[in-house]
Amino acid sequence: MTAKPQSVEEFQARLREVSDGLPKRMRQCADYLAANADRVALSTVAELAAGAGVAPSAMMRFCQILGYSGYSEMQQVFRAAVSSGFPDYASRIASLRDRGADSPSALLAEFVDAGRGSLETLANKVDARVLDQAVAALAGARMIHLAGMRRAFPVSAYLAYAFEKMGHPAMLHDGVGALQQAASIREGDALIATTFTPYSGETVDLIQSCADRGIPVVVLTDSPLGPVQSGSVLTLPVAEADVGAFRALSATHCLAITLAVAVGAAKSGGG
Amino acid sequence: MTAKPQSVEEFQARLREVSDGLPKRMRQCADYLAANADRVALSTVAELAAGAGVAPSAMMRFCQILGYSGYSEMQQVFRAAVSSGFPDYASRIASLRDRGADSPSALLAEFVDAGRGSLETLANKVDARVLDQAVAALAGARMIHLAGMRRAFPVSAYLAYAFEKMGHPAMLHDGVGALQQAASIREGDALIATTFTPYSGETVDLIQSCADRGIPVVVLTDSPLGPVQSGSVLTLPVAEADVGAFRALSATHCLAITLAVAVGAAKSGGG
DNA sequence: CTGAGAATAGAATAAACATTCCATTGAGAC
DNA sequence: GTCTCAATGGAATGTTTATTCTATTCTCAG
Numbered sequence: 223m224t225a226k227p228q229s230v231e232e233f234q235a236r237l238r239e240v241s242d243g244l245p246k247r248m249r250q251c252a253d254y255l256a257a258n259a260d261r262v263a264l265s266t267v268a269e270l271a272a273g274a275g276v277a278p279s280a281m282m283r284f285c286q287i288l289g290y291s292g293y294s295e296m297q298q299v300f301r302a303a304v305s306s307g308f309p310d311y312a313s314r315i316a317s318l319r320d321r322g323a324d325s326p327s328a329l330l331a332e333f334v335d336a337g338r339g340s341l342e343t344l345a346n347k348v349d350a351r352v353l354d355q356a357v358a359a360l361a362g363a364r365m366i367h368l369a370g371m372r373r374a375f376p377v378s379a380y381l382a383y384a385f386e387k388m389g390h391p392a393m394l395h396d397g398v399g400a401l402q403q404a405a406s407i408r409e410g411d412a413l414i415a416t417t418f419t420p421y422s423g424e425t426v427d428l429i430q431s432c433a434d435r436g437i438p439v440v441v442l443t444d445s446p447l448g449p450v451q452s453g454s455v456l457t458l459p460v461a462e463a464d465v466g467a468f469r470a471l472s473a474t475h476c477l478a479i480t481l482a483v484a485v486g487a488a489k490s491g492g493g
Numbered sequence: 494m495t496a497k498p499q500s501v502e503e504f505q506a507r508l509r510e511v512s513d514g515l516p517k518r519m520r521q522c523a524d525y526l527a528a529n530a531d532r533v534a535l536s537t538v539a540e541l542a543a544g545a546g547v548a549p550s551a552m553m554r555f556c557q558i559l560g561y562s563g564y565s566e567m568q569q570v571f572r573a574a575v576s577s578g579f580p581d582y583a584s585r586i587a588s589l590r591d592r593g594a595d596s597p598s599a600l601l602a603e604f605v606d607a608g609r610g611s612l613e614t615l616a617n618k619v620d621a622r623v624l625d626q627a628v629a630a631l632a633g634a635r636m637i638h639l640a641g642m643r644r645a646f647p648v649s650a651y652l653a654y655a656f657e658k659m660g661h662p663a664m665l666h667d668g669v670g671a672l673q674q675a676a677s678i679r680e681g682d683a684l685i686a687t688t689f690t691p692y693s694g695e696t697v698d699l700i701q702s703c704a705d706r707g708i709p710v711v712v713l714t715d716s717p718l719g720p721v722q723s724g725s726v727l728t729l730p731v732a733e734a735d736v737g738a739f740r741a742l743s744a745t746h747c748l749a750i751t752l753a754v755a756v757g758a759a760k761s762g763g764g
Numbered sequence: 765c766t767g768a769g770a771a772t773a774g775a776a777t778a779a780a781c782a783t784t785c786c787a788t789t790g791a792g793a794c
Numbered sequence: 795g796t797c798t799c800a801a802t803g804g805a806a807t808g809t810t811t812a813t814t815c816t817a818t819t820c821t822c823a824g
Contacts, residue, residue: 293811
């Protein structure tokens with residue numbers, strides 16, 4: 223017997239399970255729900271059916287195909303997800319802002335909001351294939367070099383910490399003493415460069431020289447194009463929301479740590 | 494005339510506006526809504542009224558006091574807020590996870606989710622008064638010293654960047670060459686220390702010695718208690734969610750940049 | 765071409781719901 | 795002490811919404 227999905231994740235899985243061999247109208251329901259799962263929590267069965275282009279009764283039957291007793295039972299799953307994902311965040315942010323337009327609390331509310339937005343955008347916009355390629359390219363490297371100047375430096379520094387903790391050879395190009403660490407990049411190595419517009423000249427030069435030599439390069443940046451286009455350069459764009467002239471870089475750090483841990487997992491898992 | 498609040502922020506403001514001189518039951522409604530605004534989107538009047546300990550009709554009257562024609566109109570405001578704050582994030586995360594349990598995409602989903610959760614917790618749990626005190630203490634300092642080892646180092650590095658960009662004197666204790674930078678902390682300076690359990694001995698010692706000398710210290714840490722309790726130490730706890738053995742530090746970076754920008758604003762605004 | 769079966773849409777029904785009305789209570793004024 | 799008016803609770807009402815039932819259409823096998 224097909225048990226009713228108790229969470230949004232289970233729901234999505236169940237949706238794919240049944241998606242093959244479905245009559246036309248049922249398939250319309252499945253497609254629409256897959257693309258508009260977020261609307262279930264607040265819509266009526268009539269609205270949803272209209273959106274999917276089917277009769278309300280068709281949507282009802284589809285709910286039962288998924289294992290629920292009816293629409294209401296299915297909706298409860300999504301309502302639970304919404305209320306946990308929206309505890310009292312919005313009102314809390316509002317009350318922080320209310321402490322005064324220029325108060326630290328209001329500023330924190332801005333940064334938290336920007337960070338949350340950036341993380342959501344990251345989840346929505348990331349190209350999973352490029353991410354997979356980046357992990358594969360880095361997992362094959364003997365040593366990983368980390369470059370990032372000024373505001374990008376903390377990202378590289380955290381990558382250095384993560385790789386050290388996992389016992390993976392990594393070198394942070396920190397520019398101490400203005401030493402030319404670029405010369406230490408050898409065949410078989412790889413580079414993770416973090417840079418934001420306006421791109422730092424040194425970082426761009428480093429990316430370019432590695433690209434010319436065929437060294438794999440992964441670039442974390444804020445523009446879809448990235449600073450350098452080349453076959454061996456994989457660009458992972460991160461749209462980071464600004465608060466005034468500053469950014470919290472929440473999404474960039476998130477992507478960076480993902481990259482590091484995924485490479486670590488690939489190394490230990492793959493041999 | 495009192496127009497109906499069109500957003501959650503306006504709603505909160507209106508709530509405070511009318512909160513004085515309200516009959517007993519109306520006051521109960523106001524108090525309950527202020528504390529449970531997040532429930533409005535999904536609850537019925539009956540549920541809400543029961544929660545507030547009043548009759549459903551009393552809740553109806555209160556909606557009209559706020560300027561709405563009835564409960565449904567008020568609820569629409571909250572529903573709009575929910576649906577904008579929950580675009581298709583949950584389903585997107587689910588689809589990233591579905592690319593395979595150990596895939597980079599699934600890992601990214603975990604970190605994004607953890608980051609979002611941490612930011613929400615930060616907004617909910619931060620003590621606005623302590624934050625205000627911290628900004629005031631730092632704004633009065635001639636030079637701000639920044640300490641943080643290992644995984645806390647990126648936070649300090651980003652603070653150093655932010656203060657530099659705002660033209661505020663700041664010194665990053667980066668431990669290059671194992672120089673004893675502690676000796677450069679003078680009367681009239683302040684310290685921002687970032688440290689996570691298990692606390693780094695050097696950072697704890699630095700905090701302690703500053704505290705003993707009466708130097709203002711602001712500590713960003715993951716435990717409510719913090720590494721050192723003392724009159725001149727202001728602890729700002731940040732609960733950061735783990736993914737396996739790693740954290741993205743989204744919330745900590747967020748709090749750090751807030752601190753920096755707030756101090757910059759206080760300096761330029763107050764003198 | 766015809767019959768059987770599923771699939772679908774539309775109408776009917778029943779439940780839940782917001783909303784309104786009215787009787788009762790409580791507080792303050794004269 | 796009583797009269798008045800605001801405040802309140804509970805029942806009544808009309809609307810919305812999920813759900814079910816049934817007639818019709820469509821599809822495929824024989």
